[in-house]
Amino acid sequence: MIERRWAGTLPAKAHTQLRDPAGALRHEECITRRGFDGPFTILYHEHRPHTALPTSLAPLGLDDAGSLALTPAEASAPLLRRHFRGARVQSSGDPLSARRPLLFNRDVVVSLLRPTSALDAYSVNGDADELYFVHRGGGVLHSVLGELEFTEGDYLCIPRGIIHRFELDAGEQLWLLVECSAPVEVPAQYRNPVGQLRMDAPYGHRDFRAPRFVGPRDDGVRTLVVQRNRRWHGFALAHPALDVVGWDGALYPWALSIHDFQxxxxxxxxxxxxxxxxxxxxxxxxxxxxxxxxxxxxxxxxxxxxxxxxxxxxxxxxxxxxxxxxxxxxxxxxxxxxxxxxxxxxxxxxxxxxxxxxxxxxxxxxxxxxxxxxxxxxxxxxxxxxxxxxxxxxxxxxxx
Ligand SMILES: [Fe+2]
Missing domain, CATH: 2.60.120.10 (Jelly Rolls)
Structure with a gap:
């Protein structure tokens, strides 16, 4: 949540009719944080956004929730300074099954992953905001709000509840992932009273990259994987996931290169x-x-x-x-x-x-x-x- 943005076709006022040229009504979806008190984004869909039905994830190889379960290695952890050689972590597959959780508490889960293939489904994290640091590799994040390219050195944040899918560049990928059970935010001291990033903040508004809105399209993918309570849940989509004609709000994926941190x-x-x-x-x-x-x-x-x-x-x-x-x-x-x-x-x-x-x-x-x-x-x-x-x-x- 950096600032409010908007894209595509919108009605003049929220919660009022938006129709296509043939007169068909678009369907609003309000994604809201902290109940209805926090940041929000309103999306306008071609189809009703709540028609997905449960389906098996076995065709995707995701029916085993074992890799998401968080089990400590020690019943009583020794109080030691510790070093984990992340370069030796073994991982492959799609960006969901490639995750290797290393450290966790109630607020964060820290994982490394080396995705080697795209997932033949969309996914959404219902547990946490996902904050990636792309150590190696890059690709394109396809989301209901648009496309966002990312590359080595980028932080990439996908707020909880945003449907997305990764397209991977060729070559090695190694990503650090911090799943945050509360929203990822700019530290409050970097904002001025009207919400602008202060002139003495270590980055500016123009350093953050937001999705490029593309508009509705059908890529043929009809499966959605929802992570909730550290399990994957499969849903069959009745229509294309990327059917948004416009959106307006403060919740969207964004990227910031660590090299733009001053x-x-x-x-x-x-x-x-x-x-x-x-x-x-x-x-x-x-x-x-x-x-x-x-x-x-x-x-x-x-x-x-x-x-x-x-x-x-x-x-x-x-x-x-x-x-x-x-x-x-x-x-x-x-x-x-x-x-x-x-x-x-x-x-x-x-x-x-x-x-x-x-x-x-x-x-x-x-x-x-x-x-x-x-x-x-x-x-x-x-x-x-x-x-x-x-x-x-x-x-x-x-x-x-
Ligand atoms: Fe220290």
Whole structure:
């Protein structure tokens, strides 16, 4: 929800008649959040939008809900700093069955997926907003509101309730997915009183991409997969899914490239919240992007050891050298739980101070080329067997 948009053919006023040239009445569908108190979008369909009947998902190979079930690997998780080698996660198939949940709590489910084929159905998530970070690959999101191209480095958000289908580009795909059970939003401090993104926000309205409206079309797909209560439910569509002639509202899929996030730097190290990108209930998503390092006299650019005592911290490492961590590689995920302090690996804090001093004396500001996505989560995260299967068991001890 960035701003209100509209496309296609609309009546002058909501909940009034819209007819086609032959006089046939269009059918309104209001998708609403927080009951009827939150953001909403009104769609105008050629057909009645509530005629789908249950059907088997066996032809799609989705009748087994096992990959959606969230089972912790440990009855009582050890309080350890943990590292999961995401590059080793095995995954293939369509974008639903390729999901491998790694971490979860009541607010978020963090998965990795490597989709290799399109799903021969439309899908809709009735449990959560889907926030993807496209680490590798890209494609086109086809939705009832239009088409949205996405590529490497994009955040792609599909609000709960929006019917969609992925078309994949050729080549490798590796996506981080954060399912958020409450809406994904721009942090409130980035808005001015009229809802505009503030001039000092780390991105502007023009950085967000919305679907390109195409209009009604029939691609022959007549199956809809609905995710609700961590199960897939199949429905047979009586008519084309993409039968919308116009829409108006603030709920729609959108994309933002992490490369359009504008970082801030300071004389001394700024807290991670300065990298805040999206907020949802119980979690803040932050973007760590290439930037100059802290430039003040005596500054230590390497992150200071800290005890952020109210949050479990997850970092997905996309690219570049991480000054404070060794052993993590591309697509690694680290989990630093609340309750114990964490910080740089041995020697990194001291080396960072030394390198910064040498750079200052040479008149050469330091810089980092790191690219990462961080989540600070209020509720304790549980670890799944998919994560344990790729765990680096020596990670906690590596800080000693
Ligand atoms: Fe941290």
């Amino acid at each position: 970082p801030k730097v300071g004389r001394v190290h700024l807290p991670p919240t300065i990298h805040g990108t999206f907020a949802t209930r119980g979690a803040l998503v932050c973007s760590f992007v290439p930037r100059l390092l802290d430039f003040g006299a005596g500054a230590i650019p390497c992150p200071y050891p800290h005890s952020s005592v109210d949050v479990d911290e997850v970092i997905f490492y996309a690219r570049g050298e991480f000054g404070s961590r060794r052993g993590v590689g591309e697509a690694s995920l680290s989990l630093h739980p609340a309750g114990i302090a964490h910080g740089p690996h041995p020697g990194r804090y001291e080396a960072s101070a030394e390198e910064a001093e040498q750079g200052r004396q040479a008149g050469r500001p330091g810089a980092t080329h790191e690219l990462a996505v961080m989540l600070d989560c209020a509720e304790p995260l549980r670890v799944t067997p998919h994560a344990v299967a790729v765990e680096d068991g020596d990670y906690h001890q590596s800080f000693v």
